[in-house]
Amino acid sequence: MDELYALKAWKLRELLERREVSAVEVLESVLGRVARVEGEVRSYITLTEEEARSAAVSADAARAKGEEAGAAAGIPMAVKDVLCTRGVRTTCGSRMLEDYVPVYDATVVQRLRLQGLTMVGKANMDEFAMGSSTENSAFFPTRNPWDLGKVPGGSSGGSAAAVAAGEAVWALGSDTGGSIRQPASFCGLVGLKPTYGLVSRYGLVAFASSLDQVGPITRDVRDCATLLSLLAGHDPLDSTSLPGEAPDYLSALEGGVRGLRVGVPRELMQEGLTPGVREAVEGSLRLLEELGAEVSEASLPNLDYALSAYYILAPAEASSNLARFDGVRYGLRVEGAEDMLEMYGRTRACGFGAEVKRRIMLGTYALSAGYYEAYYGQAQKVRTLIVADFEKAFSRFDVLVSPTSPTPAFGLGEKVEDPLSMYLSDVCTIPVNLAGIPAISVPCGLEGGLPVGLQIMGRVLEEAVLLRTARALEEALDFRASPDPVRGEGK
Amino acid sequence: MIERKDVEYVAWLARLELSEEEIERFTRQLGQVLEHAEKIKSLDTREIKPTSHPISLKNVMRDDVVRPGLTQEEALSNAPRSEGGYFVVPRII
Structure with a gap:
């Protein structure tokens, strides 16, 4: 049998419920793995071993008494450091929040606590979730467990790397333009960006409020469904939270894709794809056909404008959201200023890194004044066109399919000096956030030993359809590769 | 095209003290990104309504009832400087 740290959450839960292993044993296996590989991978900004141990002990005690222990109990988790955790510092990958210790939990963290959350640590990320490689972390870059010379993707790169390297069994990420799906794709994992409003944003440090969503990063589709069920549902503390309780996604997992109408937007299959990505995606489409789906070409005619619109809208919202970092109520303050204005200017100069400053400026x-209509106003109208494109496509198709990223993981340092080329790597994922629809990335092959992800996009609140499609594909593909450089002992 | 003086003005609006080197770099890089963004200007959108949010939610109201909140101590616990229950800041005028 595989080491405990390498098992899926559902498998561990079976073993735990049958009392064949204890939560403490599972946790020690993961912590042992952290001790061996964290020096190279660097998934975590803060480790919370003691908190995890006491959660594991409680889970074992509950199960020993025959009590219901909760779906997250004893399953070691990485939590992206963009989510507030009461009493555990939450840096958002920034010097600005290096010593910030929240006095409250994000709603998703609170929900997981009620299910026995066993948190290994707070995962590394691009500063304020701005980036596609985790190289914008103010502290250190995270490396891809599949190839330590490559990036894990971003901005939830620490979360994805932790799960791929066996330093956690599942993880929470956040996704504003692809920050869950792209790292999941780069690290051979499943990642889901929920419908806007399905998962509470309370306690999620805001980047672009009309685009941000929290979601799961897991080792398979079943774990993804389980974790999403734990996260989703109305939260009165988030005014953009959708009403109603979420369905049980796990029960909708099987059933296959017979008769499913799959559209492939031609605009996402054009230039820029590496041969291996194209091959893996086309192979998945053939497989879906063999499984009984009807696959044909779709079109999102305004997609060409989505990236430009996003890189106006997201920075605009960010510049407004990040105005709160003023050195007064929390976060860094540079002392010695003569007056308030000087204190603001110096604090923000010192607390923010290059990419964050670039986006605030943009x-x-x-x-x-003078540019609002031409840029922001126009970008909001382009957003309307993108939403309409998707609505039209979803009148003919049940799901849309594309690569998650046009390339597999790129090299560390490769795009750091060229922000525009980094932005362009998000071309497949960004339109989804603009439209507020859900999308999942599922592993669909390898190129040069690096994982390739397939993105499946769906109608608003049709996560169950995405999960069912991804599950059928996962089963047929039987994707079992695991990261080489950090696979086992003595390597 | 974005110029140095635009970058300096925007930095002032954003309350960011930039170094000489940053001003030069951002002038170049913001120019590149805005040039890419130019293409949205070519679209005829006179008849299109803007989207500010992906879901159409109206104002969400709740009953005005007292609920537990942060204590003063908690609210001040992350402040760089506080005294007597207040945030302490440098002089304003």
């Missing part, structure tokens, strides 16, 4: 420019 957003402030796009919102400033």
Whole structure:
């Protein structure tokens, strides 16, 4: 049998419920793995071993008494450091919040606590979730467990790397333009960006409020369904939270894709795809056909404008959201200033890294007098066109399919000096956030030993359809590769 | 095209003290990104309504009832400087 740290959450839960292993044993297996590989992978900004141990002990005690222990009890988890955790510092990958210790939990964290959350640590990320490689972390880059010379993707790169390297069994990420799906794709994992409003944003440090969503990063589709069921549902503390309780996604998992109408937007299959990505995606489409789906070409005619619109809208919202970091109520303050204005300017100069400053500048420019209509106003109208494109496509198709990223993981340092080329790597994932629809990334092959992800996009609140499609594909593909450089002992 | 003086003005609006090197770099890089963004200007959107949010939610109201909140101590616990229950800041005028 595989080491405990390498098992899926559902398998561990079976073993735990049959009392064949204890939560403490599972946790020690994961912590042992952390001790061996964390020096190279660097998934975590903060480790919370003691908190995890006491959660594991409680889970074992509950199960020993025959009590219901909760779906997250004894399953070691990485939590992206963008989510507030009461009493555990939450840095958002930034010097600005290096010493920030929240006095409250994010709603998703609170929900998981009620299910026995066993948190190994707070995962590394691009500063304020701005980036596609985790190289924008103010502290250190995270490496891809499949190839330590490659990035794990971003911005939830620490979460994905932790799960791929066996330093956690599942993880929470956040996704504003692809930050769950792209790292899941780069690390050979399943990642889901829920419908906007399905999962509470309370306690999620805001980047672009109309685009941000929290979601799961897991080792298979079944774990993804389980974790999503734990996260989703109305939260009165988030005014953009959708009403109603979420369905049990696990029960909708099987059933296959017979008769499913699958559209392939031609605009996402054009230039820029590496041969291996194209091959893996086309292979998945053939497989879906063999499984009984009807696959044909779709079109999202305004997609060409989505990236430009996003890189106006997201920085504009960010520049407004990040105005709160003023050195007064929490976070960094640079002392010695003569007056308030000087204190603001110096604190923000010192607390924010290059990419965050770049986006604040871009957003402030796009919102400033004289440019507002030309940039921000126009980008909001483009957003309307993108939403309409998807609505039209979903009148003919049940799901849309594309690569998650046009390439597999790129090299560390490869795009750091070229922000525009980094932005362009998000071309497949960004339109989904603009439209507020759900999308999942599922592993569909390898190129040069690196994982390739398939993105499946669906109608608003049709997560169950995405999960069912991804599950059918996962079963047929039987994707079992695991990261080489950090696979086992003595390597 | 974005110029140095635009970058300096925007940095002031954003309350960001930039170094000489940053001003030069951002002038170049913001220019590149905005050039890419130019293409949205070519679309005829006179008849299109803007989307500010992906879901159409109206204002969400709740009953005005007292609920537990943060204590003063908790609210001040992350402040860089506080005294006597207040945030302490440098002089304003």
